[in-house]
Amino acid sequence: MQYGLSDEQEMIVSTVRSFVENEIYPHEALVERTGEVPEEIADEIKRKTIELGFYACNFPESVGCAGLNHLEFSLVERELGRGSMALNHFFGRPQNILMACEGEQVERYLMPAVRGEKMDALAMTEPGAGSDVRGMKCAAVRDGGDWVVNGTKHFISGAEHADFIIVFIATGEDQTPKGPKKRITAFLVDRGTPGFTIRDGYKSVSHRGYKNMVLDFDDCRLPDAQVLGEVDGGFEVMNTWLYATRITVAAMSVGRARRAFDYALDYSATREQFGQKIGKFQGVSFQIADMITEIDAADLLTLAAADRLDKGLPANREIASAKLYASEMLARVTDAAIQIHGGMGLMDDYPLERFWRDARVERIWDGTSEIQRHIISRDLLRALGA
Incomplete structure (x- = not known):
């Protein structure tokens, strides 16, 4: 790099x-x-x-x-x-999974989306299946040449504005030595499709105004033309297009941390206590030093992972490391920024308490910290046959 x-x-x-x-x-x-x-x-x-x-x-x-x-x-x-x-x-x-569109899907979904004429959203998570994608219960079965979908998705960001949703649905099951294994297919589902409802989700303390929605499917019929990629090829589509989305979480965490840091740095240089700027106290100055070191480290991890993708190099572990470290760094930095501001840090005169609340979800969505640690350790141990 x-x-x-x-x-x-x-x-x-x-x-x-x-x-x-x-x-x-x-x-x-x-x-x-x-x-x-x-x-x-x-x-x-x-x-x-x-x-x-x-x-x-x-x-x-x-x-x-x-x-x-x-x-x-x-x-x-x-x-x-x-x-x-x-x-x-x-x-x-x-x-960018829309690049998997083929035939009529290109003019119906891909091009309107990139021109800003339509908005999309992505739906995988279910009430009983978050990180366990293969545990999803929202299922589609064949009926008269169509697919009939029943089930629920939740925590679907951006669905309130979406003209269509990219939904991952179970379309079968294979028996394996380790037990049943779901086959997954991606579908393009238009808002207003009969049997498909988008409703308000839960009230979150993180990212107010960026809502999570619930999708309900009740005998919703979808033709084969709505399949994105191949039938039962949902995991291939995911692996081709989606795993890099974790870089987005890492990058945005870095940006938000820098904004919180800017507040803390300015406050440390202007706020006076005991006759001097609080930045002169080691208890504050060392926090400032730790904050910028962690931010820079997360930034470099993130850009290095992105650079590996650009070079066509394996990057799954590096992306997981960036997402893990940057999201956890953001929590530490926002907390430290509030500590430096004292009581004022929790007042809405500053946006720090918002950054603090918003930071909490970053360690959960797009793969929890635990999932990222699993990806990292598996990558290292498998090479040694463990």
Whole structure:
């Protein structure tokens, strides 16, 4: 990996950071207070992102997009991480799994998504199947040439705005020496499809306004044309397109940690106690040193993992390490920033208490910290036959 960013990459960073500061920050208090993103604000953010040329920048030039590589896209996500997730959702990064679209699906789903004409969401998690994807009970069975789907998905981010959902559904079961093993298929499901309902989910303390929704399927009929990839090929689609999404969590954690750190650094340099700036006290200055060291380490882990993907190198363990370390680093940094601010850190005069609450979910979604540790240790031990 070449350390240091190119001029073009520096431009990406400064452009997105400026956008977040000017177009996202001003609306954060409203979203935090109401738990909603007004439609006119969402539309304005989307329009300005399209004008900027960054909408669907994670998609290749072959479909009319910016074609950023993994490292460059990580820089975008890092800067977006500084702002409210509820608002930067409309900066527009469709699921790149849509590149698996074929035939009529390209014009019906892929191209409208990258042009900003339709929004998508991704659905895997169920009430009884979170990290255990093969434990999903939402199932589709053949009936008269169609698939009939029954079951429930929950914790589905962005579904309230989605025109269609990419849903992973059990489509069969194989008997193995270790017991039954579900076969999984990805489906494209349009909002308004009979038997398919999107409803409000749970009220979360993390990322207000960035809602999680519940999807209910009640004898919902889907034709073969709605299958994304191959029937029973859901895991292949996941492995091809989705595992890199953990880099997004890592990158956004770094961005949010840097914003929290900036508050702590400024406060340490201006706040006085006992006749001097509190940054002169070792108890504060050492925290500042630890915070920036951890942030830089998480940043480098994340960019190194993205760089491996760009070079076509195996990166599963490196991505897991970045996601694990960055998400846990964010928790420590936001907590330290509040400690430095004292009681004021918990007041809504500062956004630190929001960063603190928001940080908690990062260790859970897109694979818990425990799952990341399992991926890392398995990668190391398997090479030794263990």
